[in-house]
Amino acid sequence: MTKPISVQLFTVRKALTADREAVLGRIAEIGYRWVEPYDPLADPKGFRRLADDLGLGVSGTHAYALLSMEPPAVFDAIASIGSELVIVPGGIAHEEFTTRDGLARTADLLNGLAEQAGRLGMRIGYHNHWWEIQPRIDGRHAIEVLADLLAPEVFLEIDTYWAAVGGADVPALLGRLGDRVLALHVKDGPVVEGEPHTAVGRGAMPVPEILAAAPDAWRVVELDECETDIFAALADSHAYLTSLERS
Template sequence: MTRKPSVQLYTVRDHMADREATLTRLARLGYTAVEPFDPTADPKGFRALADDLGLAVSGAHAMAMLHEPDPAPVFEAVAVLGTDLAILPAGIPEEDFTTRDGLERAADLLNTLSARAGEHGLRLGYHNHWWEFEPVLDGRHALEALADLTAPEVVFEIDTYWAAVGGADPAAVLERLGDRVVALHVKDGPKVKGEPHVAVGDGAMPVPAILAAAPADAWRVVELDACATDIFDAVGRSLEYLNGLEGA
């Protein structure tokens, strides 16, 4: 059975100063899961509030795992949130995706972090932007070449929008990576860098084909990096669209 959609809280970052009101509003829109981006900010309080609202934590973006001398406290915070998925959302130099040597460095980093995450009962995931797909090495997008260099325990959250902006066919990427994909960001827009995103279903992305190609148990995570309309209206309509597809 396909998981119910989650929502990346970076989408509503401008409202997170009132965390309770924002999570309550997302729950009332019908979301049953969220993806935090700052897991070390009061993880116990976040978990308690999420539990009260019936919100699961699908995963957590945890950039701090690269910034701290010891990532253990970051992984501990992710575990407190109630998820087993710690996601590195960036931090690998863009130029490392342009050469084989750079990809090997990136793989070494992810493998090391994955081993540390495993000590806390977590999986380590990597989330892409466009720069992991724009370079093509030996006929393959750099992100896919990186996947082959990483340990099988390293998993991926494919941002389908940025994969498309980077020149890839997101559905084909999902099919090739298969079960290595445990989550995907579902977003929509004109597929142009710097342009605001729109509610899922209102833009140029082939969302039905993307969802059909994704593993059934991979989290579908709605995200809008920027939006020219009311953000809660956009995330609400995104959920209605996705639920409609799953019910078709």
């Protein structure tokens, strides 16, 4: 069954800081029923109460803090917001993705976090940017070599846009990674590093083909930067993805 559509709250980070209740309310009004926080340490219990009041579930959460704080405190906050999927969204030196030794160290780090998370009923995942895609080792993207070194319980959240910027044929990459991929960041734009993103369906990304390549993954809309009104772009993205479900 196709997973529901979620939204990464980094998309609305500035507005969220100013008025969390109003922003989450607008997201719910658009039709999103799931969200992906980017900072689970920001008032996790208050966030959970508000999300419950608005009928919003948590599809997963990013957790940079796992790389800078003692993991138990981070996992406590994640438990409060009600997420089982915990994603490390970068924070590892880019150079580690250029050699097999670096990838082995990265896998050891993620596998160690996964062992701790597993004791709490959580799973650890990793989210890519372009620097895990561009390096090739024996003809394969670095993220593919990393996947071979990860414990079976460690999943990937593939940022489809940054994978394309990094030079990947994204549907083909997803096909090779298979069920290791539990979530997708679905975004659109000109596929040029540094250029603003567009509403999903308004750019150059082959979105239908990407979704077809990972039909069981969470679809998490994210726009890092956008020149148009961000809530209008989120609404257009939701409408487009919903239309694909009906076609």
